[in-house]
Amino acid sequence: MSAEKILIVDDDEDILLIVQTILASAGYSAFTAHNGREGVDMALELRPNLILLDVMMPELSGWEVCTTLKNSPETRQIPIVMLTVKSEIRDLITGMQVGADDYITKPFTRRKLLSTVRRLLEERGDAPPSYLTTENEEVRFKNLLFDAVTELPTVPVIIDALRDRLLDNRDQGVLFVDVEQYSHIEEAYGWEVFDSLLRETGKALRRMLGTVFATEDFVAVNRAGGSDFYVFTTLEPGEDAHGRLQRKARQVEESLRGTLDEAFGTRIHKRIGVFVGHAVIRSNPQMRVERLVYRALRQAIAIATTKEEDRHSILRETFKEILRKGRIRTVYQPIFNLNSMSLFGH
Secondary structure, X not given: OOOOEEEEEOOOHHHHXXXXXXXXXXXXXXXXXOOHHHHHHHHHHHOOXXXXXXXXXXXXXXXXXXXXXXXXXXXXXXXXXXEEOOOOHHHHHHHHHHOOOEEEEOOOOHHHHHHHHHHHHHHOOOOOOXXXXXXXXXXXXXXXXXXOOOOOEEHHHXXXXXXXXXXXXXXXXXXXXXEOOHHHHHHHHOHHHHHXXXXXXXXXXXXXXXXXXXXXXXXXXXXXXXXXXXEEEEOOOOOOXXXXXXXXXXXXXXXXXXXXXXXXXXXXXXXXXXXXXXXXXXXXXXXXXXXXXXXXXXXXXXXXXXHHHHHHHHHHHHHHHHHHOOOXXXXXXXXXXXXXXEEEEO
């Protein structure tokens, strides 16, 4: 049997040499790439069994490389382990959202590297990849802070990740994504269809990171088990923040509506409505970050709710106009009980 191929992508020559030596001594065929673009090319050419990917690199960051590979049919099943000098929660979130399978903080030991590699290679094809290692405290951490259905982080996690950006005077935008009558869908079609709809919504929003939104932006749910989706995006200084967010809201509405119609058009009798509200989170050192964020969330929810109410109002008036003009004729067919000849319905 040929040795399993592992691709190492890092711009640090010393790291490349050390990792390559460790892997070779353990019987793996190790290949190296010196930057993100070279890493993408080699992954497509080699089709390695696993990729070790540095986060901070010139040209393409590790997050961008991971997004590219996970969006490609040829490479999306390859396990990717992010190598980073950081261990903060925002890096954990970013890694999960771009599809990374695990995460190793530099400096790491030979034992840690090889145990992670072996576990992911054994899991491949047998079970869905796990982003976190299987230590008990990390499993509990994930269950508390990440939604089990969509695998998205919850708003409290995102608030912690946004803190540094706001304290650095980097204003944030938030989009609230409202899928019309979520609760009615669950009541009418059951929880399995509802969970499937939530998963598809989460996947569609994650795919927008790196396209509609920046790779470093965040997608979240309001809480574990919740059905409210949010996108948090960093705003550029001096730009028309509300104008930009309005454009992003329209893009999300059109894209997500099309995705859900295609996925559920034969399972749900009505077209699924999508309404997106937006708000700006302004940096303000006088206020707690939590209050800034939740105030913006309420503003975004109010805008989405108004959009949905306006849509329903238009539909009601349109239907009334159709009735007034006699474009619909209603025919009643009486239904009789033949034994008693009594009328019991139409």
